[in-house]
Amino acid sequence: MAEKVLMKGNEAIAEAAILAGCRHYFGYLITPQTEIAAYMAKKMPKIGGCFLQAESEVAAINMVYGVASTGKRVMTSSSSPGISLKSEGLSYLAGSDLPALVVNVQRGGPGLGGIQPSQSDYFQATKGGGHGDFKMIVLAPSSVQEMASLTVKGFDLADKYRMTSMILADGTMGQMMEPVSLEEAAVADYDKSWAVTGTKCEREHNIINSLSLVPEELEQLNFKRYEKYKTIEENEVMYEEYMMEDADICVSAFGIAARVAKNAIAMARAEGIKVGMIRPITLWPFPVKAFKAAAEKVNSFISVELSMGQMIEDIRASVEYNKPVTLCNRAGGMIPSPEQVLEVIREANKGGNK
Amino acid sequence: MKKRITLFAGHYGSGKTNIAVNYAIHLKDMSLPVVIADLDIVNPYFRTKDSEEELKEKGIELLCSEFAGTNLDIPALPQTMYRAVQDKGTYAVMDIGGDDVGSVALGRFAPFIKEENNYEMIFVANFYRPLTRTAEDALEIMREIEAASHLEFTAIANNSNLGEDTTAEDVLSTLCEIEKLSKLSSLPVIMTAAKKEVCALLEGKIDNLFPLNLQSKII
Numbered sequence: 001m002a003e004k005v006l007m008k009g010n011e012a013i014a015e016a017a018i019l020a021g022c023r024h025y026f027g028y029l030i031t032p033q034t035e036i037a038a039y040m041a042k043k044m045p046k047i048g049g050c051f052l053q054a055e056s057e058v059a060a061i062n063m064v065y066g067v068a069s070t071g072k073r074v075m076t077s078s079s080s081p082g083i084s085l086k087s088e089g090l091s092y093l094a095g096s097d098l099p100a101l102v103v104n105v106q107r108g109g110p111g112l113g114g115i116q117p118s119q120s121d122y123f124q125a126t127k128g129g130g131h132g133d134f135k136m137i138v139l140a141p142s143s144v145q146e147m148a149s150l151t152v153k154g155f156d157l158a159d160k161y162r163m164t165s166m167i168l169a170d171g172t173m174g175q176m177m178e179p180v181s182l183e184e185a186a187v188a189d190y191d192k193s194w195a196v197t198g199t200k201c202e203r204e205h206n207i208i209n210s211l212s213l214v215p216e217e218l219e220q221l222n223f224k225r226y227e228k229y230k231t232i233e234e235n236e237v238m239y240e241e242y243m244m245e246d247a248d249i250c251v252s253a254f255g256i257a258a259r260v261a262k263n264a265i266a267m268a269r270a271e272g273i274k275v276g277m278i279r280p281i282t283l284w285p286f287p288v289k290a291f292k293a294a295a296e297k298v299n300s301f302i303s304v305e306l307s308m309g310q311m312i313e314d315i316r317a318s319v320e321y322n323k324p325v326t327l328c329n330r331a332g333g334m335i336p337s338p339e340q341v342l343e344v345i346r347e348a349n350k351g352g353n354k
Numbered sequence: 355m356k357k358r359i360t361l362f363a364g365h366y367g368s369g370k371t372n373i374a375v376n377y378a379i380h381l382k383d384m385s386l387p388v389v390i391a392d393l394d395i396v397n398p399y400f401r402t403k404d405s406e407e408e409l410k411e412k413g414i415e416l417l418c419s420e421f422a423g424t425n426l427d428i429p430a431l432p433q434t435m436y437r438a439v440q441d442k443g444t445y446a447v448m449d450i451g452g453d454d455v456g457s458v459a460l461g462r463f464a465p466f467i468k469e470e471n472n473y474e475m476i477f478v479a480n481f482y483r484p485l486t487r488t489a490e491d492a493l494e495i496m497r498e499i500e501a502a503s504h505l506e507f508t509a510i511a512n513n514s515n516l517g518e519d520t521t522a523e524d525v526l527s528t529l530c531e532i533e534k535l536s537k538l539s540s541l542p543v544i545m546t547a548a549k550k551e552v553c554a555l556l557e558g559k560i561d562n563l564f565p566l567n568l569q570s571k572i573i
Contacts, residue, residue, distance in 0.1 A: 004482070004516055005482050006367065006480065006482040006483055006516050006517055007367075007483075007484055008366070008367055015484060039485075043485075108425070113425070114424075114426075115426075115427045116399075116425060171399065172399070175397075175400065177367055177517055178517060179516040
């Protein structure tokens with residue numbers, strides 16, 4: 001076990017990326033994720049890496065495309081409005097089957113919104129994030145330690161499946177400080193024979209491109225990509241079940257909302273209410289089976305979100321609309337209190353929520 | 355004798371705000387007139403403003419950006435900030451933003467502080483922060499802050515902690531680094547700050563203990 005240090009969530013992402021072998025970071029400052037760039041700016045020059053503050057988010061994501069084409073580990077980070085700017089690049093990365101890590105430390109929206117925490121980019125992250133048919137692996141950390149471990153995991157999954165992994169955090173996760181222990185990650189040997197590294201006149205050219213001139217071929221590429229997505233849905237789902245053994249009510253929340261929900265569950269349990277939680281760690285692939293199985297046991301679901309209700313749609317679809325799912329939310333940069341969640345749990349316990 | 359102005363500066367997340375708030379309350383408890391000035395122009399979330407109610411209750415005036423704690427990310431300071439350096443009848447505790455970037459704002463006030471020459475500028479060190487694990491790393495940040503703020507440190511404070519999980523052993527194991535920093539910078543260790551429960555355990559083992567009530571956390 002490595003020694004503990006006290007880190008902000010944003011710093012933990014940056015340090016974990018370095019430990020995972022990432023030596024290329026391209027970004028543009030935006031609150032509340034600026035510490036990622038600041039940390040990289042301090043650290044990368046000392047270890048022979050590249051920190052580059054691009055002239056814009058659009059430039060940064062296209063620099064990511066460039067390095068990803070060479071098979072090197074590369075990342076960028078931003079917050080909500082900046083991720084929207086990067087969405088064209090996310091689509092091109094998907095269309096070219098390139099591995100990359102993208103971090104979104106969400107803030108309130110839409111538009112310029114505000115700098116306070118939010119989870120309202122759930123749709124954007126899990127339903128594509130740009131034009132065309134594609135998915136990103138979306139990881140939702142709920143502690144500073146997970147900010148680090150899921151960053152490492154994100155790089156691994158990106159390399160394994162040649163696609164983008166996104167860390168979907170929120171402003172609180174980025175700014176809060178907790179003790180963490182970080183260790184050098186063992187990087188597995190992924191096949192990078194597709195990378196553009198110079199042929200040395202010893203092999204055929206590798207071409208990285210998202211343009212297809214023949215519709216039939218583009219269709220086949222899409223089919224093939226969705227076969228891959230199916231494999232990921234089968235094999236890479238991650239979630240945490242908390243006090244679900246005897247639960248009548250299932251709370252679902254990710255990231256910071258899950259921490260609030262845990263406090264509320266402890267309060268409800270003290271009142272004798274049998275309530276548990278499913279915390280999705282991968283938002284895509286979504287833990288569909290876990291929710292479907294829970295629907296066999298519990299009476300109702302509560303989705304706690306820092307949005308107007310986005311994940312709730314996936315929960316409803318997962319339980320095939322057989323059980324009521326209630327939304328407990330705040331929006332615009334506000335965080336639900338444990339008391340607010342407790343009140344919704346109490347209502348559900350009376351059979352009152354729909 | 356306490357200096358009229360006490361400044362707390364240091365690396366991001368070294369605990370400047372916690373110490374500053376506690377120190378202002380400490381001065382107030384000695385029946386001294388106190389203002390606390392939040393000069394942080396870089397940290398969007400956790401700042402002196404969060405302790406506004408507690409400070410108000412104690413009768414400590416808070417000088418801070420009118421945008422602190424709002425949705426606006428504007429590195430602006432109000433006109434009233436000059437009170438901290440110009441009102442010589444009041445003790446001022448100044449909470450400076452992290453690193454050289456955060457201490458730039460202090461430069462504006464440095465000429466007044468130097469002219470009055472009745473200040474203590476304290477470098478807050480937390481050796482559990484990843485970029486200040488050693489005395490040498492901390493010294494580098496000290497020098498960067500001095501260059502950016504146009505002021506020189508006069509003392510150092512050991513605030514090594516792992517948040518709420520901090521134990522007495524965690525603090526004790528940083529003593530050699532703080533002594534080393536003291537030697538490298540030729541500055542005295544003016545205090546060792548730790549949360550109250552931990553200070554109680556350190557009694558008799560470390561001089562100049564400064565017990566802290568930690569700022570409340572939402573989660």
